[in-house]
Amino acid sequence: MLLQEDKLKMYFTMLLIRRFEERAEELYMAGKIWGTFHLYIGEEAVATGACFALRPEDYITSTHRGHGHCIAKGADVKKMMAELMGKATGYCYGLGGSMHIADLEGGNLGATGIVGSAIPIAVGAALACKLQKNNRVVLCFFGDGAANTGAFHEAVNMAAVFKLPVVFLCENNLYAMSFPVQKAFAIPDIAERAKGYGIPGITVDGMDVLAVYEATKEAVELARSGFGPTLVEARTYRFRGHSKSDKGVYRTKEEVHMWMERCPIKRFRAHLLAEGVPEATLKDLEKKAEDLIEEAVRFAAESPEPDLEKARGMVYA
Amino acid sequence: MPEREITYAEAIREALREEMRKDPSVFLIGEDIGVYGGAFGVTQGLLEEFGAERVIDTPISETAIVGAAIGAALLGMRPVAEIMFFDFMTLCADQIVNQAAKIRFMFGGKAKVSIVFRSPAGSGTGAAGHHSGSLESWFAQIPGLRVVAPATPYDAKGLLKSAIRDDNPVIFMEHKLLYRVKGPVPEEEYTIPLGVGEVKRKGKDLTIVAYSITVRRSLEAAELLAREGIEAEVVDIRTLRPLDEEIILSSVRKTNRALVVYEPPRFGSFGAEIAALIAEKAFDYLDAPVMRLGGLEMPPPYNPNLERRIAPQVEDIVKASWELLQS
Ligand SMILES: Cc1ncc(C[n+]2csc(CCOP(=O)(O)OP(=O)(O)O)c2C)c(N)n1
Ligand SMILES: [Mg+2]
Numbered sequence: 001m002l003l004q005e006d007k008l009k010m011y012f013t014m015l016l017i018r019r020f021e022e023r024a025e026e027l028y029m030a031g032k033i034w035g036t037f038h039l040y041i042g043e044e045a046v047a048t049g050a051c052f053a054l055r056p057e058d059y060i061t062s063t064h065r066g067h068g069h070c071i072a073k074g075a076d077v078k079k080m081m082a083e084l085m086g087k088a089t090g091y092c093y094g095l096g097g098s099m100h101i102a103d104l105e106g107g108n109l110g111a112t113g114i115v116g117s118a119i120p121i122a123v124g125a126a127l128a129c130k131l132q133k134n135n136r137v138v139l140c141f142f143g144d145g146a147a148n149t150g151a152f153h154e155a156v157n158m159a160a161v162f163k164l165p166v167v168f169l170c171e172n173n174l175y176a177m178s179f180p181v182q183k184a185f186a187i188p189d190i191a192e193r194a195k196g197y198g199i200p201g202i203t204v205d206g207m208d209v210l211a212v213y214e215a216t217k218e219a220v221e222l223a224r225s226g227f228g229p230t231l232v233e234a235r236t237y238r239f240r241g242h243s244k245s246d247k248g249v250y251r252t253k254e255e256v257h258m259w260m261e262r263c264p265i266k267r268f269r270a271h272l273l274a275e276g277v278p279e280a281t282l283k284d285l286e287k288k289a290e291d292l293i294e295e296a297v298r299f300a301a302e303s304p305e306p307d308l309e310k311a312r313g314m315v316y317a
Numbered sequence: 318m319p320e321r322e323i324t325y326a327e328a329i330r331e332a333l334r335e336e337m338r339k340d341p342s343v344f345l346i347g348e349d350i351g352v353y354g355g356a357f358g359v360t361q362g363l364l365e366e367f368g369a370e371r372v373i374d375t376p377i378s379e380t381a382i383v384g385a386a387i388g389a390a391l392l393g394m395r396p397v398a399e400i401m402f403f404d405f406m407t408l409c410a411d412q413i414v415n416q417a418a419k420i421r422f423m424f425g426g427k428a429k430v431s432i433v434f435r436s437p438a439g440s441g442t443g444a445a446g447h448h449s450g451s452l453e454s455w456f457a458q459i460p461g462l463r464v465v466a467p468a469t470p471y472d473a474k475g476l477l478k479s480a481i482r483d484d485n486p487v488i489f490m491e492h493k494l495l496y497r498v499k500g501p502v503p504e505e506e507y508t509i510p511l512g513v514g515e516v517k518r519k520g521k522d523l524t525i526v527a528y529s530i531t532v533r534r535s536l537e538a539a540e541l542l543a544r545e546g547i548e549a550e551v552v553d554i555r556t557l558r559p560l561d562e563e564i565i566l567s568s569v570r571k572t573n574r575a576l577v578v579y580e581p582p583r584f585g586s587f588g589a590e591i592a593a594l595i596a597e598k599a600f601d602y603l604d605a606p607v608m609r610l611g612g613l614e615m616p617p618p619y620n621p622n623l624e625r626r627i628a629p630q631v632e633d634i635v636k637a638s639w640e641l642l643q644s
Contacts, residue, residue: 034621035443086620097445097619113447114405115377148376150408176377178353184376250352306620315615 002213004277008285010052010209011272014044014265015289017068020077023293024067024084024098028244032301033084037098040068042239045264046171047072049212050139050234053220059107059125059138061118063171064099065238066111069141075103081296087303094306095314109138115176116142116149119168123159126166126223137223138166139216145176147190156229160197163228167219170233171206177242178250191233199229206234207264210271237262320501326359328470328502329435329491332477333360333397335506337367340395343481344371346382347399356401357437357496379405383412383434387420390430395481403438403490404450417486418461432487433480439492439530439580440617440628449617449624451580453529454587456488457557463511464557466490468532470500472555475509483511492530512559516568520548523574523641526565526591528554531578531629538634549638557587565591566599573604576641580628583611605644610637 002010021041027033040047043065051060051072062069070080075091083090084098091101102110109125112118122140129136146152147170159166170190174181187193194201200222204215212234219230237259241248248256269282323331337343345360345367351374354361364372375382379400386396400406406413413434421428440449457464463485467473473491480487517532518539525535532553539549552568554561569575575595579588592607613627629637 035445035619036448092619094620095445095618095623097443099445099447100619113445114408145377148378150378150380177349177356178351179349179374179376183374245356306618306623308623308626311618311623312613312615 002210004275006052007272008277008281010048010213011268011282012285012289013048013072014209014268015286016077016292017044017047017071018265019289019293020071020080020296021067023297024081027085027297033098035097036243036245037084038065038243039238039240040065042259042263043171043173043206043236044068045209045268046169046206046212046234046236047141049209050141050169050216052213053216054137054139057107058136058220059109061109061122061125061138061140062101062111063118063141063143063146064111064113064115065143066101067098070101070103070108070111073103073108074106075108077292077296078299081300082303085300085303086306087300088306089299089303093311093314095311116146116151118142119146119151120155122166123155123164126159126164127162129165130162135224136165137220139220140166140168142168142170143176144170144172144174144181144184144190145179147193148176148184156197156199156231159229160199163226165223165226166229167216167223168229168231169216170231171236172233173236173238175238175242175251180250189233191231194231197231199231201231201233203233203235206236207262207267209264209268321504322499323470323502324496325470325473325491325498325500326357326496328474329359329477330361330363331502332474332481333363334366336478336481337363337371342393343395343397344373345397345399346373346375346386348375348377348382348401350374350399355399357493359496360399379408380412383409383417386432387412387417387430390432391428395431397433397435397481400434400436402448402450403436403452404447406434406436406452406456413456413462413486413488414459418459422461429484430486431484433477433489434486435489435491437491437493437496439494440624441494443619443621443624445619446616451612453488453490453557454581454585457587457590461486462558463487464490465511465555466529466557467555468495468527468529468553470498470502472509472515472553474502475507476511476555478508479511482508487511490529494530495533498533509555511556512561513556514552514554514561514564516550516564517553518549518551520550521572522548523576523638524550524552524565524568524572525576525578525634525638526552526554527578528557529580531580534629534631535578535634537631538638541631541635542638547638547642554591562594562598565595569595569599570602573602574641575603575607576610576634576637577607578610578629578634580612582614583609584614586611605641608637608641610634
């Protein structure tokens with residue numbers, strides 16, 4: 001059972017993700033962050049609920065839409081913001097940027113720009129956990145789009161037959177860029193695929209942080225007890241475009257609006273209030289999240305640029 | 318009447334549209350090429366004109382996209398497959414390298430695999446290690462493949478039309494930084510044969526050999542050098558394979574100095590092949606060793622100041638030219 005204290009932590013994590021991304025978006029508009037990045041706004045309940053089902057020593061693998069995973073796994077938002085601004089103090093020395101954030105010490109084995117490519121890597125990490133008998137679990141995030149890569153099929157099957165301690169968490173936000181799941185799949189639920197691999201599969205409401213937590217918790221426990229992988233599908237929605245160059249021609253304003261009404265943060269806030277948490281407590285957390293992100297922006301802005309010679313030294317170990 | 322100017326992206330779209338109108342066996346397949354119009358907007362409007370049967374959006378399945386293109390080509394179709402970023406060519410490398418390139422030969426010269434693989438390459442957009450690659454050299458090394466890398470809107474259109482009509486698999490490398498560059502493109506029909514380079518600027522003091530983005534940068538460098546009284550000749554090879562050897566050699570025979578400029582890492586890339594060609598076949602004409610100016614030996618970094626430094630820029634080409642002239 002979750003204590004109220006844990007729920008407040010979850011709420012704070014969701015706020016931190018939302019605020020981080022809103023600020024990052026502003027910085028992008030102001031030219032302080034460049035290239036492209038993928039906002040997780042709207043999907044906060046998935047990363048938060050799932051990562052809260054882990055122990056600190058467990059691992060995750062992430063995706064191109066990875067800020068939320070990184071924060072939920074406990075990363076330092078200062079180092080994350082610095083990475084987005086390409087600074088030497090960032091998680092990847094300013095060499096990786098948004099799409100390649102990794103926090104190895106915190107158990108985040110990294111985001112990736114190649115859709116689906118982290119799924120086999122998660123399986124490898126789970127294999128190491130098994131060989132090292134460390135009793136740890138790997139939580140592998142990937143999108144609905146990634147579920148249609150060859151890498152997904154090979155990796156999930158291998159994990160299933162080797163009974164590896166990995167949880168496959170599919171963030172089904174109904175689109176892969178412009179391509180809707182109705183066109184990409186001939187089945188209604190991605191979790192149905194689990195049957196073909198001989199593992200359990202479950203579909204949950206990804207806008208409900210507690211539902212994601214419960215489902216992932218069960219899957220993590222199965223994995224830890226040697227039962228092997230589970231496929232968890234969390235139905236969610238991204239409120240922003242796919243990336244910063246998306247003109248949004250493939251979905252209607254009404255649809256986006258309908259999903260925004262189901263905002264996971266608003267919903268969880270209402271739940272907490274109904275449970276008797278005083279509004280002032282929530283407001284304090286909201287203020288605290290804002291302050292932390294402002295501090296992160298300040299830290300990143302004041303940080304030094306990376307050095308080419310040092311970067312050169314990072315090509316080989 | 319002034320000549321019409323359109324962008325590199327528009328020129329590619331025109332080539333696709335014209336070939337699709339002319340030949341019903343041509344179709345497009347790839348990710349987000351329909352309503353989205355492609356990650357860089359190249360295929361915008363083609364779904365509306367040709368419908369979903371000929372502008373086929375797929376799941377994220379690069380191996381299946383390329384494999385499907387090969388299968389369709391075996392039955393006489395002429396697919397144009399879009400791989401959203403050149404880096405993702407690695408995901409379908411089996412289909413391209415082991416299948417598309419070799420099938421005809423292995424089947425005793427019987428099959429035709431007429432496919433164009435269009436893909437945007439190159440750094441300079443802040444997209445970091447998985448979206449900035451220039452892997453053209455890998456493919457240029459494979460017998461059975463053709464590799465095309467246009468530098469201007471005019472060349473992009475003319476070469477793409479030839480590539481679509483060609484009976485072989487063609488890797489068509491588009492540079493992201495060129496998509497918005499404008500240039501003259503006539504309204505009338507034309508094609509440019511594969512394997513024919515072009516002298517983009519005449520000069521007598523040194524030869525700069527380039528393709529794709531480095532042609533543009535070399536032309537800018539040549540302009541700067543001209544102000545200092547140096548006449549650089551800029552040779553755009555336009556296709557890596559087949560390679561127009563003669564256009565390179567005849568230029569070097571005239572200028573006696575050669576600088577090869579390319580974006581991928583200096584070590585082992587296609588520029589090294591050009592340097593070897595010159596050393597082998599124009600050695601007696603050289604007043605100085607052939608000079609290579611390639612990219613740095615590292616993956617594309619995210620930080621924009623570092624990113625800029627991994628690929629040869631205009632100032633690097635000017636500097637290298639002076640070094641070459643003084644050696
Ligand atoms: C192998 C590969 N193909 C295509 C892309 C381009 N791309 C980046 S994200 C994306 C959509 C991914 O969809 P999904 O897995 O559902 O994740 P979402 O973006 O919805 O979070 C595409 C097509 C890529 N990065 N890698
Ligand atoms: Mg998706």
